[in-house]
Amino acid sequence: MLAVSASQLLAARDQMALSLGFHIVLSCFGVAFPTLIYIVHRRGLRGDADALLLAKRWSKVAAVLFAVGAVSGTVLSFEMGLLWPGLMSRFGDVVGLPFALEGIAFFVEAIFLGIYLYGWNKLPPKVHLRTLVPMMAAGVVGTFCVVAVNAWMNSPSGFHLVTAADGTQRITDVQPLTAMFNNAVWTEFLHMFVAAYMVVGFLAAAVYASGMLKGRRDRVHRLGFTVAFAVASVGALVQPLIGHIAGMRLAEHQPVKLAAMELATTTEKNAPLRIGGILIDGTVRAVIEIPGISSLLARGWFDRPVPGLDQVPKADQPPANVVHNSFQIMVGIGTALLLFAVFFWWRRRRNRGTDRDLLTSRRFLRLAVIAGPLAVIALESGWTTTEVGRQPWIVQGVLRVKDAVTPNGGIWFSFTVIAIVYAGLATITSRVLRSMSRRWRENGEVDLPTPYGPPSDDPNPSGRAAGRRGVHA
Amino acid sequence: MSLAALCAALMFFGVVAYAIFAGADFGSGVWDLLAGDAETGGARRHQIDRSIGPVWEANHVWLIYVLVFMWTAFPRAFAAMITTLFVPWLFVGLGIVLRGSGFAFRKFAETLRQARFYGAAFAASSVITPFFLGMIAGAIASGRVHLLDGRHPDLLTSWTGPTSWVGGVLAVLTCSFLAATFLAADSHRAGDQEMANYFGRRALVSGVLSGAVAMIAIAPIESDAHTLADGLQGKAAPFVAISAVAGLFALWRLRAQRYARARVGAVIAVAAVVIGWGVAQYPDVLVDHAEIGDVAGARSTLYGLLIVFAIAAVTAVPAMVWLFVLVNRRDWADDAHRAPSAG
Ligand code: HDD
Ligand code: HEM
Ligand code: HEM
Numbered sequence: 126m127l128a129v130s131a132s133q134l135l136a137a138r139d140q141m142a143l144s145l146g147f148h149i150v151l152s153c154f155g156v157a158f159p160t161l162i163y164i165v166h167r168r169g170l171r172g173d174a175d176a177l178l179l180a181k182r183w184s185k186v187a188a189v190l191f192a193v194g195a196v197s198g199t200v201l202s203f204e205m206g207l208l209w210p211g212l213m214s215r216f217g218d219v220v221g222l223p224f225a226l227e228g229i230a231f232f233v234e235a236i237f238l239g240i241y242l243y244g245w246n247k248l249p250p251k252v253h254l255r256t257l258v259p260m261m262a263a264g265v266v267g268t269f270c271v272v273a274v275n276a277w278m279n280s281p282s283g284f285h286l287v288t289a290a291d292g293t294q295r296i297t298d299v300q301p302l303t304a305m306f307n308n309a310v311w312t313e314f315l316h317m318f319v320a321a322y323m324v325v326g327f328l329a330a331a332v333y334a335s336g337m338l339k340g341r342r343d344r345v346h347r348l349g350f351t352v353a354f355a356v357a358s359v360g361a362l363v364q365p366l367i368g369h370i371a372g373m374r375l376a377e378h379q380p381v382k383l384a385a386m387e388l389a390t391t392t393e394k395n396a397p398l399r400i401g402g403i404l405i406d407g408t409v410r411a412v413i414e415i416p417g418i419s420s421l422l423a424r425g426w427f428d429r430p431v432p433g434l435d436q437v438p439k440a441d442q443p444p445a446n447v448v449h450n451s452f453q454i455m456v457g458i459g460t461a462l463l464l465f466a467v468f469f470w471w472r473r474r475r476n477r478g479t480d481r482d483l484l485t486s487r488r489f490l491r492l493a494v495i496a497g498p499l500a501v502i503a504l505e506s507g508w509t510t511t512e513v514g515r516q517p518w519i520v521q522g523v524l525r526v527k528d529a530v531t532p533n534g535g536i537w538f539s540f541t542v543i544a545i546v547y548a549g550l551a552t553i554t555s556r557v558l559r560s561m562s563r564r565w566r567e568n569g570e571v572d573l574p575t576p577y578g579p580p581s582d583d584p585n586p587s588g589r590a591a592g593r594r595g596v597h598a
Numbered sequence: 599m600s601l602a603a604l605c606a607a608l609m610f611f612g613v614v615a616y617a618i619f620a621g622a623d624f625g626s627g628v629w630d631l632l633a634g635d636a637e638t639g640g641a642r643r644h645q646i647d648r649s650i651g652p653v654w655e656a657n658h659v660w661l662i663y664v665l666v667f668m669w670t671a672f673p674r675a676f677a678a679m680i681t682t683l684f685v686p687w688l689f690v691g692l693g694i695v696l697r698g699s700g701f702a703f704r705k706f707a708e709t710l711r712q713a714r715f716y717g718a719a720f721a722a723s724s725v726i727t728p729f730f731l732g733m734i735a736g737a738i739a740s741g742r743v744h745l746l747d748g749r750h751p752d753l754l755t756s757w758t759g760p761t762s763w764v765g766g767v768l769a770v771l772t773c774s775f776l777a778a779t780f781l782a783a784d785s786h787r788a789g790d791q792e793m794a795n796y797f798g799r800r801a802l803v804s805g806v807l808s809g810a811v812a813m814i815a816i817a818p819i820e821s822d823a824h825t826l827a828d829g830l831q832g833k834a835a836p837f838v839a840i841s842a843v844a845g846l847f848a849l850w851r852l853r854a855q856r857y858a859r860a861r862v863g864a865v866i867a868v869a870a871v872v873i874g875w876g877v878a879q880y881p882d883v884l885v886d887h888a889e890i891g892d893v894a895g896a897r898s899t900l901y902g903l904l905i906v907f908a909i910a911a912v913t914a915v916p917a918m919v920w921l922f923v924l925v926n927r928r929d930w931a932d933d934a935h936r937a938p939s940a941g
Contacts, residue, residue, distance in 0.1 A: 185706065192702035195655055196695045202665055203691045206680035210746070213669050214677030218895025221670025225906040228663045232914035235655035236921050243652040247929055259917070299896030532750060533684050546692065550699055553716075560708045575647070576710040578640020 134527055136536035137208045140543055142512070144200055146505055147547050151194035153504070155234060156264035156318065157325035157356070158187050163257040164352055170250055175345045179352075181245065181571040186558060188242050193554055195235065200543075208536070211529035212519055215296060219284050220274050222301040227270035234263040268321065269314045276309035279511065280378055281520050283307070308378055312371040313511070319360045319367060320507065323462070324500045326357025331497025332562075334490045341566075347484055354493070357500070358466035365459050369422065376423040379521065380432040381441070382514035385448035387419050388412070389433040396420045396431035400453065404445050443516040451506035451513070458503040465496060601901070602671070602894035603881065608907050609667035610876045616660035617872045618776065618865055621769075623654045625777025627697065627724020628770065629800065630717065636710055643717065645793055647705065649784045652925050654701065656918060658694075671903055674745055675883040675893040679734075682743045682751035686730040693727030696720070725770060732769025736762035739879060740823035741886035745893070760818035761826070768811055772868050775804040779848065779864040783857040787928065794857055801860065802852045809845055812871075825885050829878025837874030841867045 162183045169177025202224075206213050240248070241256045248256070277283075283304025287295045333350035375383040384390075388399045388409055396419040402412030417427040424431060434442050472483050483489050519526040564573055626646045633639030633646070669676040680687055700719030707713035737743055740761035742752075778801035785793035820827045830838055848863030881890045894900065924930055 189702050189706060192655065192698050195658065196698035199658070199662060199694050200691050202662055203680070203687055206665070206669060206676060207684060207687060207691075210677035210681045214674045214746070217669040217673025217676060218671070218899040221666065221673075221895070221899055222902045222906065224666045225670055225903060226909070228659065228666050229906065229910045229914050231659045231662060232656060232910065233917060235659050236914065236917045239652035239656055240921055240924060243925070243930065247924075296896075299898055301896075301899045301902045531681055531684070532746075533681060533753060535684075539688055542688075542692070546695060550695070553699070553703060557703050557706050561706050564708065573706055575644070575705055576707060576713045577643045577647075578636045578638075578710070 133534060133536055134530050136540050137530045138526070140536060140540040141204060141208055142509075143540070143547065144197065144204060144543060145508070147551070148194065148197040148201055149504065149508065150324065150501055151190055151197060153321035153324040154187065154190045155194050156268055156321035158183070158190070159257045159260035159264060160322070161325060161329060161353060161356060162187065163254070163261065164356070165348070166254050166257065170254060173348075175348050178345060178571065179349050182562075182565060184242055184245075185561065185571070185573075187238070189554060189557060189561075191234075191238055193550060195231075197547075197550075198231075207539075208531055209519065209529045210531050212524065215524065215529075216284075216520065219296065219299050219301065219304050220277050223270040223273040223277075223305045227267050230263040230267035230270065233259050234267065237263075264321070265318065268318045269310075270305075272314045272317050273305045273307070273310045275511070276313040277304050277307045278518075278520050279313070279382075279515055280307045280309035281523050286523065309374060312367060312374055316364070316367045316371055316507070319364050320500075320504050323357050323360035323364060324504050326353045326355075326360060327462070327500040328497040329353035330357060331494045334493035337484060338487065338490045338494065342485070350484065350493070354466075354469065357462075357496075358470060361459075361462045361466040365456075365463055368456070368459060372423055373425070376431065379514070381434065381437055382443065382448065382511075383423060384432055384434045384436070385443045385445040385514050386452040386510060387423070387431060388445055388449040389419070389431055391433040391435050392430050393433065394420065394428050394430045396423075398422070399449075402449065404449075441517060443514050448510055448514040451509040454506040455503045455510060458499045458506075462496060462500065462503070465492065600891065601897060601904075602890045605667070605671040605894070605900050605903050606881075606883065606890050608903065609664060609671060610873075612660050612664040612667060613876070614869050614872050616657075616664060617772075618868055619653070619657035620660060621728065621773040621868065622776045622780045623650045623657050624724045624728045624770075625773035625775065626650050626781060627701075627721050627777075628774045629777055629781065629797070631721035631725065632800075636714065641793065642796065645781060645785055645788070645790070645797075647701075648788075649781055650701075651705070652930075653921060654698070656921060658698065661694075667903065671895055671900060672883050672888075672890070672893045673895050675888050678745045678751070678884060678888070679738065679743050681746060682753070682756050683734050683737055684751075684753055686734050686737075686757050689730040690727055690734070693723040693730065697723035697727060728769040728773045729766040732765035732767070733757050733762040734765075735769070735875070736765030736823075739765070739826045739875060739885055740819075741825060741884075743884045744887040745884070760822040764811075764815040764818055768808065768815065771804055771808040771811055772871075775801060775808050776864050776868055778804055779852065779857065779861045782852075783861045786857045787926070795855065798852050798855055798857060798860075801864070802849060805845060805849050805852065805864070809842075823885070825882070826875070826878050829880075830874060832878075833880075834874040834878035837870045837877060841870035841874060844870060 162180055165176040165183065166180035169175075169180050237256045237259045241253065241260070244253045244256060247253075281304070283300040283302070284296050285298040287297055289295065330350050330353040333346045333353065336346045337350065372383065372386075375386070387396065388402050388404060389396060390404070390407060390409065395417045397414035397416045398418035399409065400413040400415070402409050404410075419431050420427050420429050434445060469483060469489075476482060515521055517525050517527070519529045561573060565571065626649060630639075630643055630646050633642040665676075668679070696719045700716045700721075700723065704713050704716035704720060707716055734757065737757040737759065740759050742756040742759055742762075744751075778797045782794045782797035782801055785791075785797060816827075819830070844863045844866035848860045848867060851857070851860035851863060879885050882888065883890055883893055
């Protein structure tokens, strides 16, 4: 490969991180939102009119979010080649299979999305409801496949690297299934999958909590909140466990990453759990240490050694501060959300039969509003942990990031364009969604007319399109 | 046929599907752009929305299918193609983002002004995207993309040759032609004969223009893309002929306002010309620089791709057929726009 400047490499990384960080939030909706819609839709078909109303509104929200999710995902698949041709040209056939399978999941998701969105009042209600099931399945398969690629980069397998006498390397004996079912895939997939449900559940609950804070305490709000919060709670309960198992896998297979996460400079027995802390010139400062806990968590017992960063040369160490702090943020939030969920259901149980109601407590509702963004932050910091913790490798121990990046210049430019476009997209998406929800409140109807042309009775063509209107000229 | 060639054929199948289905969606955006001011264009835009609304995301996935098949089956060719054609791919990416989100946002816009803004993003990027995709096709077909092998690719001249311009213009024109026949057939089915004729006339014009540009294009292709030209006059000639006949048939049916028939002709015409391109450059993946056999990935992976395709054939394809059957039903055509009425 051609030499590439450090600045260009940074631009490529930043562009990838930005586009992934953006896509991943929307893709969570693609994974988990169909399930939420299914729950309320099913309830609606059994006679609960409020639930049916929620299903109809959520399906319109899905139409917007899924579209932005799909286009941002497409950008990612371009970027795999645009930014990392050194990865794709060498390993495209090793990791291509999960990507190809993922393509099927995208087809299924997009097809049934079209059928579901436009099927209201046209398909038999039961059939219509069931079109959500393939979308949920596609969410499972899609997450597994894309995470399998990332897991493979963490734990590469399914090929042999042969170094010839002149130093050139060749890849032989490719086994795509072994590559796909690599050692990291199960924990990463489960963790990501549950994260998607948490993000969507807590975000949706946050929307209804903020509505209730503004005094909208109708049953629709309460129902929307409770369904979303319930789904999120299940996730919050199991996520720390899955995360813990993921950490134990690291101790065995990616000890350098674990060392960075734990800010362990040297290998120690009785390794302490470090809370806070920053590594400056090789020493850890501003830290609270709880002896033995890191050994216990990662290795199963207090006196088992946890390897430190010094097990590899400095050039092969990841930037420990970033990894450590993003890991702490994720775990901190994960723990807080777990406690929050347990608290809610415990209090709900205790309040049963009394006239006390947590959903009238402003303090609780405010916390519930914050929980949404917190789940997103946990998601992003989780990815930052795995991704940055793998540095300087793009494929752990096999291919360095600098050997995979594109030789083309101008990445700062494309990065800037993407940053501007995504900032605009994020703003507009939230504006459109908020305007939809306001009009739903004002009109009491789910169906929003599209202002393709000026209303015939309105002399001011840019005026707001009012009510339901024929659009035929 | 070798295993690698079979995979190439499956990949190219995706190119053809994308050209037809997404092509019609792109073209609809072109007509959206030309639909006139809000006063006269409202109903037309509405028809466009209702025709592509349920299907555009599914049609879009064909592009991802093609990319994934290419990087899995022909990794080195993929890396060379996307690195060399970095600039047009950026435009395609930008176009896809603006197009999909603009379309989705417009549907839920609150005011006419916002709808105009989102609609403009959707419509303008519906021209830009196929144009640059056509340029990319032209660049590959004229042998301007070679394997990297440590050389710096030519970022500018690789995609600005005569064949690329031909490819870009033809892509936009054929998309418009396809879309107009689709829209005419859809409006007809929805019972709006006036609208059907409006799009029918545009289908005729864009069809004639596509044909004319294809004729004129022979000269630049002959001088600029020898391999492609030889192929089109040799082994791919039958497809060129089929395309011409089907195109004429479509025009003839358009004149008679038989839009459903015209649509069949238009689809065959476009499919045949795209297949013709593939046949003409066979067995090259990158014309003059990389043959299928030289750049194919590991055999085990190629077998894997066959299995993936088989799975898709029994899962995604029946679903897709169902979707198309549904949207072609009369009750869906009438008010596919009218999502749930409350209650
Ligand atoms: C399937 C692949 C994949 C997935 C799902 C993710 N990433 Fe990633 N990421 C990569 C594939 C990748 C990569 C292409 O492999 C990069 C580029 C350089 C590298 O080492 O990994 C990368 C780099 C990278 C970097 C730069 C690291 C550095 O420069 O030190 C950051 C901060 C992120 N990613 C963040 C994320 C976030 C926030 C994600 C999701 C929310 C995410 N990644 C998901
Ligand atoms: C390198 C990483 C990734 C790539 C290349 C990628 C690629 C894509 C592409 C091309 C699409 C568009 C499909 C369409 O048109 O419908 C998409 C959408 C989607 N992606 Fe990703 N993706 C990545 C990361 C992720 C992750 C980590 C997840 C899972 C959590 C995910 C889940 C989804 C889902 C569910 C969709 C469906 C679209 C939606 O409804 O929002 N993707 N992705
Ligand atoms: C106390 C709870 C948690 C623990 C102990 C934990 C632990 C971990 C560990 C060890 C990793 C690295 C895995 C690897 O590199 O192979 C990881 C990654 C990750 N975490 Fe967590 N985590 C917790 C909570 C959360 C929460 C609440 C979220 C999001 C809502 C989250 C989202 C992620 C994501 C997206 C990744 C990267 C992808 C993956 O490995 O699946 N985590 N987590």
